Amino acid sequence: MSNPIRVAVTGAAGQIAYSILFRIASGQLFGKDRPVHLNLLEIPPAMNAVAGVAMELEDCAFPTLAGITLTDQAEVAFDGINWALLIGSRPRGPGMERADLIKINGPIFVGQGKALNRSASDVRIMVVGNPCNSNCLIAMNNSDVPNDRFSAMMRLDQNRAKALLATKSNNPVTAISNLAVWGNHSNKQYPDFENARINGRPVTEVITDLPWLQTTFVTTVQERGADIIKARGLSSAASAANAALDHVTSLFQPTADKDWISAAICSNGAYGADAGLICGLPVRTRADGTQEIVEGLTLSPWAQGQFNTVLDELRAEREVVKDLLK
Amino acid sequence: MSNPIRVAVTGAAGQIAYSILFRIASGQLFGKDRPVHLNLLEIPPAMNAVAGVAMELEDCAFPTLAGITLTDQAEVAFDGINWALLIGSRPRGPGMERADLIKINGPIFVGQGKALNRSASDVRIMVVGNPCNSNCLIAMNNSDVPNDRFSAMMRLDQNRAKALLATKSNNPVTAISNLAVWGNHSNKQYPDFENARINGRPVTEVITDLPWLQTTFVTTVQERGADIIKARGLSSAASAANAALDHVTSLFQPTADKDWISAAICSNGAYGADAGLICGLPVRTRADGTQEIVEGLTLSPWAQGQFNTVLDELRAEREVVKDLLK
Numbered sequence: 001m002s003n004p005i006r007v008a009v010t011g012a013a014g015q016i017a018y019s020i021l022f023r024i025a026s027g028q029l030f031g032k033d034r035p036v037h038l039n040l041l042e043i044p045p046a047m048n049a050v051a052g053v054a055m056e057l058e059d060c061a062f063p064t065l066a067g068i069t070l071t072d073q074a075e076v077a078f079d080g081i082n083w084a085l086l087i088g089s090r091p092r093g094p095g096m097e098r099a100d101l102i103k104i105n106g107p108i109f110v111g112q113g114k115a116l117n118r119s120a121s122d123v124r125i126m127v128v129g130n131p132c133n134s135n136c137l138i139a140m141n142n143s144d145v146p147n148d149r150f151s152a153m154m155r156l157d158q159n160r161a162k163a164l165l166a167t168k169s170n171n172p173v174t175a176i177s178n179l180a181v182w183g184n185h186s187n188k189q190y191p192d193f194e195n196a197r198i199n200g201r202p203v204t205e206v207i208t209d210l211p212w213l214q215t216t217f218v219t220t221v222q223e224r225g226a227d228i229i230k231a232r233g234l235s236s237a238a239s240a241a242n243a244a245l246d247h248v249t250s251l252f253q254p255t256a257d258k259d260w261i262s263a264a265i266c267s268n269g270a271y272g273a274d275a276g277l278i279c280g281l282p283v284r285t286r287a288d289g290t291q292e293i294v295e296g297l298t299l300s301p302w303a304q305g306q307f308n309t310v311l312d313e314l315r316a317e318r319e320v321v322k323d324l325l326k
Numbered sequence: 327m328s329n330p331i332r333v334a335v336t337g338a339a340g341q342i343a344y345s346i347l348f349r350i351a352s353g354q355l356f357g358k359d360r361p362v363h364l365n366l367l368e369i370p371p372a373m374n375a376v377a378g379v380a381m382e383l384e385d386c387a388f389p390t391l392a393g394i395t396l397t398d399q400a401e402v403a404f405d406g407i408n409w410a411l412l413i414g415s416r417p418r419g420p421g422m423e424r425a426d427l428i429k430i431n432g433p434i435f436v437g438q439g440k441a442l443n444r445s446a447s448d449v450r451i452m453v454v455g456n457p458c459n460s461n462c463l464i465a466m467n468n469s470d471v472p473n474d475r476f477s478a479m480m481r482l483d484q485n486r487a488k489a490l491l492a493t494k495s496n497n498p499v500t501a502i503s504n505l506a507v508w509g510n511h512s513n514k515q516y517p518d519f520e521n522a523r524i525n526g527r528p529v530t531e532v533i534t535d536l537p538w539l540q541t542t543f544v545t546t547v548q549e550r551g552a553d554i555i556k557a558r559g560l561s562s563a564a565s566a567a568n569a570a571l572d573h574v575t576s577l578f579q580p581t582a583d584k585d586w587i588s589a590a591i592c593s594n595g596a597y598g599a600d601a602g603l604i605c606g607l608p609v610r611t612r613a614d615g616t617q618e619i620v621e622g623l624t625l626s627p628w629a630q631g632q633f634n635t636v637l638d639e640l641r642a643e644r645e646v647v648k649d650l651l652k
Contacts, residue, residue, distance in 0.1 A: 022345065022564045028354055052557030056565035059550065061485040061492075061499040159387040166387075173387040224385065231378030238348045239382035 004037040004066035005030050006081045006120065010074075010112070011088020011129060012040035013049040015234070019241035020085070025057055027064035029245050035066035041077035041088065042070075074115035081119045085244060086112060086139065089129025098186070099320050102134050106324045109135045113142030124251060127152040127278075128244050133184050133264050134317040136278045140266065141325040147276075148291065151251065152264035154189070154280040156236065156243035157181040161191040161221045165198065168217070169206050175199045180282035180297075181262040182271075183310030184317070187222040189280065190306035195297050214302065251291065255284040260294045270295050271307070277314050330363040330392035331356050332407040332446065336400075336438070337414020337455060338366035339375040341560070345567035346411070351383055353390035355571050361392035367403035367414070368396075400441035407445045411570060412438060412465065415455025424512070425646050428460050432650045435461045439468030450577060453478040453604075454570050459510050459590050460643040462604045466592065467651040473602075474617065477577065478590035480515070480606040482562065482569035483507040487517040487547045491524065494543070495532050501525045506608035506623075507588040508597075509636030510643070513548040515606065516632035521623050540628065577617065581610040586620045596621050597633070603640050 007024060009017050017040075023029065024036060038057070042050040047070065054068045071077050078084060089108065092101045109127075116125060116139065123145055127136035136152040143150075162176040169175075178197045182190040193213045198206040207213060220227075228236045250261045260282040269275040270293050282294040299307060318325070333350060335343050343366075349355065350362060364383070368376040373396065380394045397403050404410060415434065418427045435453075442451060442465065449471060453462035462478040469476075488502040495501075504523045508516040519539045524532040533539060546553075554562045576587045586608040595601040596619050608620035625633060644651070 018564060019345070019348065022568055023349065023352075023354075026349075026354070026568070028349075028352070049558050052554055052559075053564075055550075055554055055557060056562055058489045058493070059482065059486045059554075059562070059565040060568040061488045061502075062568075063498065063500045156385065160385045162387045163384045167384075172389065174389045176387075224381075228378055228381055228385075231381060232375055233378075236382055236385070238344060238379075239385040242348055242352070242386040242388075 002034060004035040005083065006037045006039065007083045007085065008039040008041060008077045008081045009085045009087060010041040010077065013042050013046040013053060014088060015237035016087050016128060016240050016244070018053065019238040020087070020244055021053065021057060022060065023241070023245060025060065025062045025065040027062070029248060032064060035064050037067045037069070038065070039069045039071065039077045039081060041074060042072060044072045047072055074112050075118055078112070078115045079118045082122055082124070083248065084116060084119065084123065084125040085128060085248075086125065086135065087128040087244070089135060098131065102131050102317055102320050105129070105131070105135055106138055106321045109138040110142045110324050113139035116143045116145050119145065123149055125150045126244065126247060128240065130185065131317060133278045133280070133314060134321055136264065137318065138321055138324050140278065147266040150266060150278065151247070152185065152278050153244060153247050154181045154185055154262040154264050155247040155250070156240050157185060157189055157191060157221060157280075158262035159239070159243055159246065160224045161217075164217060164220055165193070165196065165203060165207070168212075169198050171198055177259045178282075179262065180260060181280050182307045183280050184314050185264065185280065186310070186313060188310040188313045189222055190303065190310055191218060191221040192299075192303065193217060194300055194303050195282070218306070251285055252289055253285065254287045260284050263291070265291060265293070268293060271299075273311060274315065277318065279311070279314060328360060330361040331409065332363045332365065333409045333411065334365040334367060334403045334407045335411045335413060336367040336403070339368050339372040339379060340414060341563035342413050342454060342566050342570070344379065345564040346413070346570055347379065347383060348386065349567070349571060351386065351388045351391040353388070355574060358390060361390050363393045363395070364391070365395045365397065365403045365407060367400060368398060370398045373398055400438050401444055404438070404441045405444045408448055408450070409574065410442060410445065410449065410451040411454060411574075412451065412461070413454045413570070415461060424457065428457050428643055428646050431455070431457070431461055432464055432647045435464040436468045436650050439465035442469045442471050445471065449475055451476050452570065452573060454566065457512065457643060459604045459606070459640060460647055462590065463644065464647055464650050466604065473592040476592060476604065477573070478511065478604050479570060479573050480507045480511055480588040480590050481573040481576070482566050483511060483515055483517060483547060483606075484588035485565070485569055485572065486550045487543075490543060490546055491519070491522065491529060491533070494538075495524050497524055503585045504608075505588060506586060507547075507606050508633045509606050510640050511590065511606065512636070512639060514636040514639045515548055516629065516636055517544060517547040518625070518629065519543060520626055520629050521608070544632070577611055578615055579611065580613050586610050589617070591617060591619070594619060597625070599637060600641065603644065605637070605640060
């Protein structure tokens with residue numbers, strides 16, 4: 001087998017990590033012929049728990065698991081890595097506003113951004129820990145790693161939107177393509193049904209109930225996380241982990257012809273999204289594994305209004321953390 | 327794509343199910359070209375939670391997930407199924423003895439055994455919920471499904487034993503073969519190092535420290551579950567789920583030449599294991615997908631003593647539930 005790919009996972013004792021680590025170690029992400037070395041980062045009080053996770057990973061006897069490093073130091077976790085999955089973040093406490101959450105998480109991502117300078121030259125960084133767009137912005141601005149290696153996760157939103165359109169139109173999920181979720185991974189995100197397609201046809205031709213699309217569809221996707229918490233009593237973990245696997249796969253596999261995926265990457269100014277923002281956009285992966293923003297899509301005035309709202313939210317979040325951006 | 331394979335999972339809102347359902351739905355068990363329909367069985371108080379799990383499964387937009395049925399009725403859950411993963415069981419409460427646990431779980435598996443009569447003609451049943459050997463025995467004895475379709479999980483023990491021998495001998499886990507765990511999935515199980523091999527050589531030739539093998543190795547495997555609980559604060563879930571996937575795969579894929587796997591199946595009387603007991607034994611899957619017990623292996627008097635101890639435990643468990651066996 002080839003040299004191991006080195007993958008750092010933060011928040012490694014948490015629920016999302018518990019759902020993703022075994023799938024990565026099993027070879028489901030990078031293939032059955034590619035050994036993986038996992039660097040698991042946690043805060044000191046969780047080191048005992050993450051040791052238990054490592055024991056369970058060993059107990060799987062995965063042929064593809066080359067080794068595990070446990071650490072509470074980002075510099076150790078990120079040393080020589082090819083992928084960083086930044087899953088860990090401080091959760092929102094009772095009565096905490098989104099701005100408070102952003103402030104409390106900021107310093108973590110300042111430190112992790114600097115520590116990422118120790119990673120391999122081909123490193124890619126994906127931020128899952130919320131608020132993921134702004135956490136990613138902070139890490140990117142505090143790192144010497146090129147901006148185009150950073151991304152934040154909109155894929156759970158994309159998958160939710162596809163599943164909902166598939167159910168509504170009585171099609172398999174594979175029938176849904178070109179689904180972009182614009183802006184922020186927050187309840188102001190805009191899941192774009194105008195440019196999405198069902199079996200190659202515009203969604204609005206197949207689902208002709210525009211009020212349903214503009215209200216039920218959009219708000220169901222926006223509020224899905226809260227609905228899951230209501231049902232399970234716990235936040236989405238396995239579906240978030242699954243979306244993270246999809247996201248990573250979509251960043252190293254060229255995108256299918258004429259399709260695109262949803263990812264929050266560093267904006268180049270397209271569509272009025274300020275250059276340098278980590279913004280959910282339609283994205284394609286080229287044959288060489290780099291990404292491009294799909295430009296030239298049309299948004300109706302109504303859709304542009306949705307995007308403007310969430311862009312304003314991203315700008316406000318940036319203002320909250322401006323002292324942490326170099 | 328072909329017709330969906332129908333898989334029932336009991337205890338579907340529990341932690342092991344949460345770790346296995348997404349891997350099954352992703353196509354990792356039955357392949358990317360085989361759609362899966364999941365029948366999720368839970369007790370009434372957990373139906374809200376399992377609805378949340380189903381929402382998360384939908385949110386993954388898995389191309390291979392053909393549908394989900396939620397029910398609190400075993401007759402509905404097992405209707406027309408090809409595989410039953412009986413994961414749910416009542417956990418051991420404070421001060422509860424193993425015999426109490428067996429008694430409290432017995433009636434559940436009586437009902438499930440009868441309900442399995444509604445399954446497809448090719449159904450296979452795997453019991454994971456503990457005490458899995460005796461729960462499987464009860465289900466088998468209360469069902470018209472042929473005995474050779476029933477099995478209970480020894481695979482987590484096998485995987486743990488392989489990982490430990492690999493670490494001790496500084497080999498990859500793929501170097502370890504022919505690892506049988508005899509008897510009961512309990513802390514009296516006997517992980518058989520005498521017949522196991524490392525790179526084709528007897529383990530005892532590679533690891534010459536016999537006291538380590540007879541004591542540290544055996545007790546570490548036997549007590550691993552308790553050690554995980556100590557570290558994580560929670561019992562093994564992801565590694566148990568992974569072992570269940572390995573077990574199922576090993577029952578439909580022919581076993582590699584000269585190797586065997588560990589599974590608890592209905593004994594034919596080999597090795598002095600009473601015919602009709604669900605006993606951990608060395609097992610091979612034939613080219614036609616049926617199983618055979620690997621006979622003719624030699625156990626040293628010491629190993630035979632280990633096996634006799636755990637056989638006595640299985641017999642005692644059978645005595646506890648004898649009124650539930652037809």
